Amino acid sequence: MSAFETRLAELGVTLPNAPAPAANYVPYVQVGDLVHVSGQISTQDGAFLTGKLGDDMSADEGAAAARSCAIALLAQVKAACGGDLDRLQRVVKLVGFVNSTADFGEQSIVINGASDFMVEALGDAGRHARSAVSAASLPFGVAVEIEGIFQIK
Template identity: 60%
Template sequence: MTGTIDARLAELGITLPEAPMPAANYVPFVQTGNLVFISGQVANGPGGLMVGKLGAGYGIEDGQAAARACGLNLIAQLKAACGGDLDRVTRVVKLNGFVNCTQEFADHPKIVNGASDLMVEVFGDKGRHARAAVGSSSLPFGVAVEVEGVFEIA
């Protein structure tokens, strides 16, 4: 039987990617009690890594798309953490977004909205969360965005 969140993903036309494997010596998520901490997910879309630097030729819409791709990877990891049942998610608690950008770039919140908006689209009011949006001089593999998250599950 398809769950409510799976039905919502289908309604939105979203197919989750496979949960990405770690790129170094860490685990993709850790559950402690009813909280799931998901390691930073880089901007990896259908065409591969979304590489670029905001403020140096990589536009706001590109950055938002990259953040959304990070969000999709977060949800894929969350689904794995929930044993495949996203209906166990009771709250998106917090997202931390990192934006690969020039020193002058100041629209970090607009970029990370790509992931934040996705959480609300998919989880509704349970998707509203606390957040940080931080600029960085570089990110792994030169990706434009990386996002990590904390989720509450039943």
């Protein structure tokens, strides 16, 4: 078990198999030492985690949805690394999309669910640049979608 996976286990997290793409795209592309991971959508217990922030979902619930996206992102990175998560050097950037009402303004709090998880799980390697933006809707009605760029060895 990799050092990162040991830390994840301490947090009670086991990475799932990397989710398959839902349309005509690949889950990740490696260019040099960077892995660009396609947007991962919020799930819970194998089902889509749906909702609209500012309507039927709180910022805390949205942060939990963002955390689920972060776990899926790491599953994709592990797949890109041939199963060896210790090849991960750092999270470079996350871009988070929040399914929210026009007047909802706490996108950054929602995406903190992913950012906080990356730092908790990966330490300094989890610190990253980030964007958190509102979306009028997301695929399948999910609450959050997050894409990422990761540096690997």
